[in-house]
Amino acid sequence: MDQLDATFAALADPTRRAILARLIQGEASVMELAEPFAMSQPSISKHLKVLENAGLISRGRDAQRRPCRLEAKPLAEANDWLERYRKIWEGNFQRLDALLGAMKAEKAPDSTDQ
Amino acid sequence: MDQLDATFAALADPTRRAILARLIQGEASVMELAEPFAMSQPSISKHLKVLENAGLISRGRDAQRRPCRLEAKPLAEANDWLERYRKIWEGNFQRLDALLGAMKAEKAPDSTDQ
DNA sequence: AGGGTATATACCCGATTGGATATATACAGG
DNA sequence: CCTGTATATATCCAATCGGGTATATACCCT
Numbered sequence: 001m002d003q004l005d006a007t008f009a010a011l012a013d014p015t016r017r018a019i020l021a022r023l024i025q026g027e028a029s030v031m032e033l034a035e036p037f038a039m040s041q042p043s044i045s046k047h048l049k050v051l052e053n054a055g056l057i058s059r060g061r062d063a064q065r066r067p068c069r070l071e072a073k074p075l076a077e078a079n080d081w082l083e084r085y086r087k088i089w090e091g092n093f094q095r096l097d098a099l100l101g102a103m104k105a106e107k108a109p110d111s112t113d114q
Numbered sequence: 115m116d117q118l119d120a121t122f123a124a125l126a127d128p129t130r131r132a133i134l135a136r137l138i139q140g141e142a143s144v145m146e147l148a149e150p151f152a153m154s155q156p157s158i159s160k161h162l163k164v165l166e167n168a169g170l171i172s173r174g175r176d177a178q179r180r181p182c183r184l185e186a187k188p189l190a191e192a193n194d195w196l197e198r199y200r201k202i203w204e205g206n207f208q209r210l211d212a213l214l215g216a217m218k219a220e221k222a223p224d225s226t227d228q
Numbered sequence: 229a230g231g232g233t234a235t236a237t238a239c240c241c242g243a244t245t246g247g248a249t250a251t252a253t254a255c256a257g258g
Numbered sequence: 259c260c261t262g263t264a265t266a267t268a269t270c271c272a273a274t275c276g277g278g279t280a281t282a283t284a285c286c287c288t
Binding site: 229230231232233234235236237238239240241242243244245246247248249250251252253254255256257258 | 259260261262263264265266267268269270271272273274275276277278279280281282283284285286287288
């Protein structure tokens, strides 16, 4: 599966998005991540595996715990993909310039609007 | 299904992303959209239905044709969701830069699949 | 070694997905 | 009305998904 496929597929589930949202606050164990959900621990582990396979999280080792943390890169790729469309659909060139600037440290002149 | 669920799920398929990419150039009929793919017409119609149900495209009527065009709103929502994370990771990178001074191993591949 | 805790793996199951083919519908033009 | 064209719908099928329970593994502590 393509990276973008895996990223968007992982983001298509509300449980997984909630897990990512929780991880904004910092690392968390599986138990901690499972707590808000009416769902079994293995199901959460499965969601975490999907996120990990998509590269959206990575995991450490702390005794029996396998703390999860956010990984930015696949999110950045998904964001880049969406930014392209946002630029076209909304005519928002500021964001595109910011994106191109971040990616290539170079401005992308484009005078053709709409 | 939640709007974000539907949007991300629709974007998780490379055929559907390619269809959206094609629609950047303007409206297109089902036949025109199907042409680049080694796939039956009904399969393309099914993909279009997924995109339409997610609100990512809308359809008109031109004789027998049902031209498709891009719709911005759901994309904007998905983009907003990702933007939140972009801000976080940019913040993290700033902190990281502050700590490590110079750490540059970023590649910037422009790998838009279509 | 044995017990407790945290997490992963192995199946099971029903629903959904993404493809196919065959058929139905909608419309244009002679 | 009939034909051709564009598109949608109806099944079918294998694969994947998202949940469950039961069990295994990994690690800490006494």
